[in-house]
Amino acid sequence: MENSRRRGRPGHDQGAVLTAAVRLFNTHGYDATSMFDIAESLGITKSTLYHHVSGKEQLLTMAVDRALGALEEAAREAIGSEAPAVVRLRNLIRASVLVLADRLEFVTLLLRVHGNTVAEQHAVARRRAFDRIVTDLVRQAQAEGGVRADVDPATAARLIFGMVNSLIEWYRPDKGAPDSIADTVTALAFDGLRSH
Amino acid sequence: MENSRRRGRPGHDQGAVLTAAVRLFNTHGYDATSMFDIAESLGITKSTLYHHVSGKEQLLTMAVDRALGALEEAAREAIGSEAPAVVRLRNLIRASVLVLADRLEFVTLLLRVHGNTVAEQHAVARRRAFDRIVTDLVRQAQAEGGVRADVDPATAARLIFGMVNSLIEWYRPDKGAPDSIADTVTALAFDGLRSH
DSSP: OGOOOOSSSSTTTTTHHHHHHHHHHHHHOOTOOOOHHHHHHOOHHHHHHHHHHHHHHHHHHHHHHHHHHHHHHHHHHHHHHHSSSSHHHHHHHHHHHHHHHHHHHHHHHHHOOOOHHHHHHHHHHHHHHHHHHHHHHHHHHTTTBOOOOTSSSHHHHHHHHHHTHHHHHHHHGOOOOOOHHHHHHHHHHHHOOOOO | GGGGGOSSSOOHHHHHHHHHHHHHHHHHOOOTTOOHHHHHHHHHOHHHHHHOSHHHHHHHHHHHHHHHHOOOOOOOOHHHSSSSSEEEEEEEEHHHHHHHHHHHHHHHHHHOOOOSSHHHHHHHHHHHHHHHHHHHHHHHHHHHTTTTTTTTTHHHHHHHHHHHHHHHHOOOGGGGHHHHHHHHHHHHHHHOSSSS
């Protein structure tokens, strides 16, 4: 713990700057938020802020990394495993729910990014690569007979991750433990609402 | 057809004004869009625009009505029917997918509204009332034995509508006919991905 603390006034470490920036991006939009707004919300000057980060694009890249880094690690595990595709798909869905619950503000920003700056386009490209991995897993699981063959794999991947990603709209710690939400998501994703 | 046309230059009827406004609200955000921006995008003056609508709030209310009016009608049918709750829930999910596919831009605006103006708060309250109807249907269907009892009804309602609402992120007419998307959503919502 001691090592992760920084000396100095609040707002004077990069983690605090990132947290403040992401909060403003999520509330007012990335475009509408200036470096001045971020400095002001931390009670520091703009030149002090530039001492920590090169600009808004660096903050966006760092924030998106917090979200995508964890999701991509889960995807790598799903790809690397020798388990049947349906098991790997289930593990990836479960892991993604846990990442969302743990990094809600970073994933919120990631999912709202649609813009045209280089940093935004790069984030969108990484999201698409993740989506392709999910679609491929659905397709493999269909080929192995673990997932129903009557749904288009890309549509199924989008709908299941629509369910996962909806957490950014409604999940707060008082809605349930992340493990229990992950159980509900995987139960609905694989077996649906119907009582069996 | 003839009756629905209006005389005069383009941008000179309320439908065209609404379409232009919703496009700008969805692209730049409701807060960031001014009446001047809307007038400019239609190639008319601000005073001509005020001849059609009283202001941004009226445009938001009209847009949200296009989305919620249709969803609330589907909800009324689901409540009024004598069918088992699980059938009514399925019909409501199916009808909601069709509303989203048909009124994508209006629903997109509805789902992004989070603000503090009276019009925005009113839209949020109507959304919540709709969500409560879905949750109640899940609860009734659980009591009747049609829906699995091991999921929290509010969480299940949020997740299933997370799947439905994800259409605003990815659905375009080239992704499939609305009926076929509605079939996939209801299949996944009730029976999940697993092959049976």
